[in-house]
Amino acid sequence: MASGPYNYSYIFKYIIIGDMGVGKSCLLHQFTEKKFMADCPHTIGVEFGTRIIEVSGQKIKLQIWDTAGQERFRAVTRSYYRGAAGALMVYDITRRSTYNHLSSWLTDARNLTNPNTVIFLIGNKCDLEAQRDVTYEEAKQFAEENGLLFLEASAKTGEHVEEAFLDTAKKIYQNIQDGSLDLNAAESGVQHKPAAPRGNQLNTDQPPNKEGCPC
Amino acid sequence: MDALISVVQSKVAEPGDLQCLDCVSGTLVPDLSNGKYAFALVHCPAVGTQGLFVYRCQLPVKDSSDLTLSKVIAITSEFQYVIGTPTVDQSILQVKINSPDSALVIEVPFEPKSSNFFMNIKKCANVCIERMKQSIAPQFQWLDKYKAQLMAALGSPKDPFEPATFYETIPASTPAQTSQSSFGDAFVDLDPFADLASSRIPHRTSEYVSSADRNSELLTGGSDPALRNSNSANTLPAMSSQNSYVNCPKDPGFLVDFEGNILTRPAYVHPAPPKDDSSGSPWRQSDSLSDSNRISSSSSSSSESKTLGSLRGFEDDFSDIRVSTLKPTGTQYENASMASITTSSSTGSFESFTDQSSKSSTLIPEDDTDLAGYATIKPVFKPAGIRPEILKRREAEYTFPHNFRVFVGTWNVNGQTASEDLGPWLNVDEKQADIYAIGFQELDLSKEAFLFNDSVREDEWNKAIEKTLSRVGAYIQVKLIRLVGMMLLVFAKERHAPFIQNVIADTVGTGIMGKMGNKGGVAVRFDFHNTSFCFVNSHLAAHMEEFERRNQDYSDICSRMKFELASHRQPLSIRKGHEVIIWMGDLNYRISDLSVDVVKVHIDSGNFKGLMEYDQLYRQLRIEKVFKGFKEGAITFKPTYKYDPGTDNWDTSEKQRVPAWCDRILYLGSNIKQLVYRSHHKCKLSDHKPVSSLFDITVKVVDEKKFKQVVEEEIRKLDRQENDALPQVALSLNHLEFKDVRYMEPQTLTLDVANVGQVNTVAKFVNKLEDKHFCKDWLKVEPVEVFMMPADTMELSLTVQVDKNTAAALNSGEDTLEDILVFHLDNGKDYYITVSGNYTPSSFGASIEALVQMHGVIGEMSPEEIKKLEAGTRGEEARGADTFERFDIPKEIWMLVDHLFRNATKTENLFSEEGLHKDVLTIRDSLDIGMPEEMPGNVHSVAETLLMFLESLREPVIPYEYYNKCLECANNFTLCKQVLSQIPRSHRNVFKYLAAFIRELLMFSDENKLDTKTLATVFGEIFLRAPPSEREASLGRGRAHMQQISRKKATFVYQFIINEYDE
Structure with missing residues (x-):
């Protein structure tokens, strides 16, 4: 049985990527805190958040790495792609440039993650319909062409934020269930946590230690 | 060793090496020959199996000849025995033995030795079962020999078995x-x-x-x-x-152990699917999910009760859920072929329950007008990710109180059949009860009930109750639990079914040997909405004087009754984990210290209150010897014991029992309101009268919406706690700007890092992807790693220092003063610290090729011009002449050498005495910014500056690509000259110029004390620098190697000092 306030059987690692100012940190904050951060400073570094969710009766702990979007950090943030089970790729529906850069982000995501990493495209700021610069249809098409899950969401109103994070987890869980995601693979981004005495597992619920990864 | 065992041992040892493990003597039932028998547990070590050998004994048994084998039974997994009760005088114990090929009833002395004997047999049978589980068939061929012997002895009139x-x-x-x-x-x-x-x-x-x-x-x-x-x-x-x-x-089949527990055979024997519960022993059928939450389609009459689930063994009757659909006749529901809902004996899954509730809701008549808000409530399930204790604390926020009517009845029926209408007991109230808890004692006084816990009465009374309740409304059976004569039935209105969860029952026997089920208690616990209930029905020890035994029985029931709940690590007990406890039963406390007649007088005068002072339970309760904390309503009814059955007359038997309030209902809990406490004298079939009580119990009903909200909040809180518990620091700056960084002039900026999190943290700078070092070579950070406790603040200092190794790249634009440092918290996030700055180009770190093309000082040139010059200098010597005139050598070198030549040829320790750093910087400025008439600083500073300048050259005087050639030919001047002729002209010019200067200095060696070797060594190191690609390799090759290289470098320069060189 569980010790501690709650327990879970899997840990999924997520990364959030995309141009500066598309609302990556706000999405994370909305997801973990159910709040909108109005004056969110640019992320200089990598934020880290966690939340327990439930998928098919399984408790899953999401470890979410929210990366800096500024171009100058691009080389550095590539370190974090490794071992991600899910990648949330975010653009801003009111700024076409952020949409135009998606292929570059996607290239990074494809090159730096494992083939089973679930990539979810999020068109953020869908509350700002009046300033829309990217249509839903074209983004949907882009997502379909590239085999991405897709939703338009709003970190401000919370619309579709849960869905994006949860659907990603469902897809990952499905991959585990149908065997396409090998949990034993080093970079699956998923840790299984059998119901064993917690004493043996002290570190499994911690973010991976930097020293452990050769970056 | 036991004498009998010795004799048997000698007997079985004769034909083979068998061992007698244990032996008891006794008789057979029925026994026509009145013989004495020995029952021996015989072990065959070769195959590890055992047999039960029955020997007829010739008394007294002195040796093996006094034993005649009369039966052999293999102790297989199917071997069974049932221990009976001892005879009245407690001297003889009957045991029934049953195996696939044999059966017999034996009588053995009622003593521990006999018990041990059967325990040993049970162990052997268990071993067989374990083996069969592992698909190892136990071998019993060794018994065949003995069986054959018996067959041969066929016809012996003394043998009661007569194999034929x-x-x-x-x-x-x-x-x-x-x-x-x-x-x-x-x-x-x-x-x-x-x-x-x-x-x-x-x-x-x-x-x-x-x-x-x-x-x-x-x-x-x-x-x-x-x-x-x-x-x-x-x-x-x-x-x-x-x-x-x-x-x-x-x-x-079944086995019985000495505790009177009937043990069903392990699941693998049954055709039924194996149970999935792994916690219990293989013998015990425990509540498991697969057994619970069944939905039965009942196509038979609507009042029929069905036991769902297994046909396995007696015990299952208790653990399985019964579904009984009781319908008022004549309603539209009567003929409905419907799925009725059982309650779960453990937590159900959300899906299945939702499903059920939707089905049931369509069937529930909206008959409760008083439940306006309640009717819309749906069952709520506890989310998996959060501990129940956490939600319990905020219960008040998401529950609202609602009163439910609970009927509790108890009756000692003295083993009678259910031949009487129960309406006068159960159906006397206007308002339908939401829950019925009905306890019986002495339901069945038969030996079968006592020994096998099986009773036809169970079904009989159950049906009688269902029939009675069906006249009131639609009730489902929550649970039926029985131990011998104690039976507890809990019914609930069908509409409450989805809200009754975690139904668990247990029994405790406190009768004979403190264990048998003739006395003791049975209990059912469940959660109704968010309130936990526990009903206990007990029959405590009898006899007037045994009140302390009754107290003890109560304690035993409390301590031994356990309810295993999946969501709780510790099993619940009656008194722990229940908000509503109602205890009913024939508690058997009597009215003492008064004669029969006096008691009857009091009764007749209705002085129950006065009589109560003599009631043992009242007295024991008052001094807290029993039922501590329980309450009991005032008794306003006549004692319920003892009547002549079928009448309202007090016991007229010889014993003339004193009337007593044996049958009681007590309760414990803060939200219980007792409405009535009464007896029912119309029910006459027993020597007891039934007792009942009505309660209004305030139950916490969950408001689904509010509950979800609280869950949401709590999960948020936990996530937030977890996120807050992540290490967190604050940096006073995340960007450091270094302005006008100059060669050899370190600049330091500091920033503060504060641990603003709640935990200790180790923070350190870590390498970026594929980088060998966490920062560029021109940056120094101190400290690299810090340990910080909450609220600690540390200063990090970052120093930019451009030196001979890093200047060239900054001059040429190959590198810039830009870097991103990753400041990582162990188990936490990363902070980026960006560093940037502008570098003031210097002639230091420039290339000879670029310098010879600069007419003015470098400080007057734009960085772009410098970059262009540096870019154009890579091996493209000839091109510069097109644009403007080239100097032969960089003017900076000329100025330094010329100054030394004019001022220091006779200075001692030139090139070995250190200059002043301040002077060096001034000299650097004079070279980079403006050419003063007179070189500042002393000559030693100028000499050192010259060496530093040469050292910082982007390409050494002998370019990297000639480095190895020069070393190879260092001993041969001709070859040296050849190599030198190949290097770019400006480099050769510098070399020649400096060699000439060295020779000049040596001409004054008397004064300046310089010698050829010293100068050759000093300049050798500067002229010949290993290419960057070879530097690291040579570092690892040891001191001797380095010295050898140094000597070669010196030799190369030496050649040009001692020999006259001209092109």
């Missing part, structure tokens, strides 16, 4: 024989063990056979409801022996 006839099919008995058999009935009392197997004993009279059949029905009935139903319905005559013989091997 033993296996014959038993002729069927007729119904007539059964019904006429008075002896058979008597036999039941005498011999409760006569059973299906003993029915094969041909010596029995026909009466005997038929009575045995009757018992076999009881036995098999316990595990086969179909059989039992047919019995109770009287649709079939007594079954034939043939049938029972046929049924025997199919009968799942």
Whole structure:
């Protein structure tokens, strides 16, 4: 049985990527805190958040790495792609440039993650319909062409934020269930946590230690 | 060792090396020969199996010749025995033994030795079962020899088994024989063990056979409801022996241990799917998810009660959920072929329950007008990710109180059949109760009930109650639990079914040996909405003077009753984990210290209050010896014990019992309001009168919406706590700007890092992807790693220092003063610290090629011009001439050398005495920014600056690509000259110029004390620098190697000092 306030059987690692100012940190904050951060400073570094969710009766702990979007950090943030089970790729529906850069982000995501990493495209700021610069249809098409899950969401109103994070987890869980995601693979981004005495597992619920990864 | 064991040992050791593990003496039942027998547990070490050997004894038993083998039974996994109760004088214990090929009833002394003997047998049988589970078939061939011996001895008149006839099919008995058999009935009392197997004993009279059949029905009935139903319905005559013989091997069987627990056979024997519960022993059927939450389609009459689930064994009757759909007749629901809902005995899954509730909701008549808000409530399930204790604390926020009516009744029915209408007991109130909890004692006084815990009365009374309740409304059975004569039934209105969860029952026997079920208690616990209930029905020790024993029974029931709940690590007990506890039963406390007559006078005068002072329970309760904390309503009814059955007359038997309030209902809990506490004198069939009480119990009903909100909040809170518990620091700056960084002039900026998190953290700079070092070479950070406790603040200092190694790249634009440092918290996030700055280009770090093309000082040139010059200098010597005139050598070198030449040729320790750093910087400025008339600083500073300048050259005087050639030919001046002729002209010019200067200096060696070797060594190191690609490799090759290289470098320069060189 569980010790501690709650327990879970899997840990999924997520990364959030995309141009500066598309609302990556706000999405994370909305997801973990159910709040909108109005004056969110640019992320200089990598934020880290966690939340327990439930998928098919399984408790899953999401470890979410929210990366800096500024171009100058691009080389550095590539370190974090490794071992991600899910990648949330975010653009801003009111700024076409952020949409135009998606292929570059996607290239990074494809090159730096494992083939089973679930990539979810999020068109953020869908509350700002009046300033829309990217249509839903074209983004949907882009997502379909590239085999991405897709939703338009709003970190401000919370619309579709849960869905994006949860659907990603469902897809990952499905991959585990149908065997396409090998949990034993080093970079699956998923840790299984059998119901064993917690004493043996002290570190499994911690973010991976930097020293452990050769970056 | 026991003498008998020794004799048996000697007996079994004769033909083979068998061992007698244990032995008891006794007799056989029925015994026509009145012989004494020895029962030996014999072990065959070769195969590790055991047999039960029965020897007829020639008394006194002195040696093995006094033993005659009369029966051998293999102790297989199917070997069974049932321990009976001791005889009245407690001297003899009957044990029924049953195996696939044999059956017998034996009597052994009632003493620990006998108990141990059977425990040993049980262990052996268990070993067999374990083996079979592992698919290892136990071997019993070694017994064949003995069986053959017995076959050979066929016809011995002394052998009660008579093998020749033993296996014959038993002729069927007729119904007539059964019904006429008075002896058979008597036999039941005498011999409760006569059973299906003993029915094969041909010596029995026909009466005997038929009575045995009757018992076999009881036995098999316990595990086969179909059989039992047919019995109770009287649709079939007594079954034939043939049938029972046929049924025997199919009968799942049972074992009884010394605690009186009936142990079903392990699941693998059964055709039923194996249970998935791994916690229990293989013997015990425990509540498991697969057994719970069943939905039964009941196509039979609506008032029929069905036991769902297993046909496995007696115990299952308790653990399985019963579904009984009781409908008021004549309603639109009567004919509905419907799925009724059972409650779960453990937590159900969300899906299944939602499903059920939706089904049931369509069927529930909206009859409760008083439940306006309640009617819309749906069952809420506890989310998996959060601990229940956390939600419990905020219960008040998401629950609202709602009163439910609970009827509690208790009746000691003295073993009578359910022949009386129960309406006067159960159906006397206007308002329908939401929950009925009904306890019986002495439901069944038969030996079968006592020994096998099987009772036809159970079904009988259950049906009687269901029938009675169905006249009131639609009720479902939450649970039926029975131990011997104590039965507790809990019913709830059908509409409440989805809200009753975690139904668990347990029993505790406190009777004979403190364990048997003739006394004790049975209990059912469940959660109704968000309030936990526990109903206990007990029958405590009898007899006027035994009140302390009753107190003890109460304590035992409290301590031994356990409810295993999946969501709780510790099992719940009656008093721990329940908000509503209602305890009913024949508690057996009497009115003491008053004579029968006095008591009756008080009763007649209605002085119950006065009489209560003599009530043992009242007294014990008051001094907190029992039922601590429980409350009992004032008794306003006559004592319920003891009446002549069928009347309202006090006991007229010889014993003339003092009337007593044996039958009581007590309660414990803060939200319980007792409405009425009464007896029911219209019910006359027992020597007790039933008692009942109505309660209004305030239950916490969950408001689904609010509950979800609270769950959401709590999960958020936990996530936030977890996120807050991540290490967190604050940096005073995340960007450092270094302005006008100059060669050899370090600049330091600091920033503060504060641990603003709640935990200790180790923070350190870590490498970026594929970088060898966490920062560029021109940056120094101190400290690299810090340990910080919460609220600690540390200063990090970052120093930019451009030196000979890093200047060239910054001059040429290959590198810039830009860097990103990753400041990582162990188990936490990363902070980026960006560093940037502008570098003031210097002639230091420039290339000779670029310098010779600069007419003015470098400080007057734009960085772009410098970059262009540096870019154009890579091996493209000739091109510069097109744009403007080139100097032969960089003017900076000329200025430094010229100054030394003019001022320092006679200075001692030139090139070995250190200059002043301040001077060096001034000299650097004079070279980079403006050319003063006179070189500042002393000559040593100028000399050092010259060396530093040469060292910082982007390409050394001898370019990297000639480095190895030069070393190779260092000993040969001709070759040296050849190499030198190949290097770019400006480099050669510098080399020649400096060589000439060295020779000049040596001309004054008397004054300046310089020598050729010293200068050759100093300049050798500067002219010849290993290419960057080779530097690291040579570092690892040891001191001797380095010295050898240094010597070669010096030799190369030496050649040009001592020899005259001209192109």
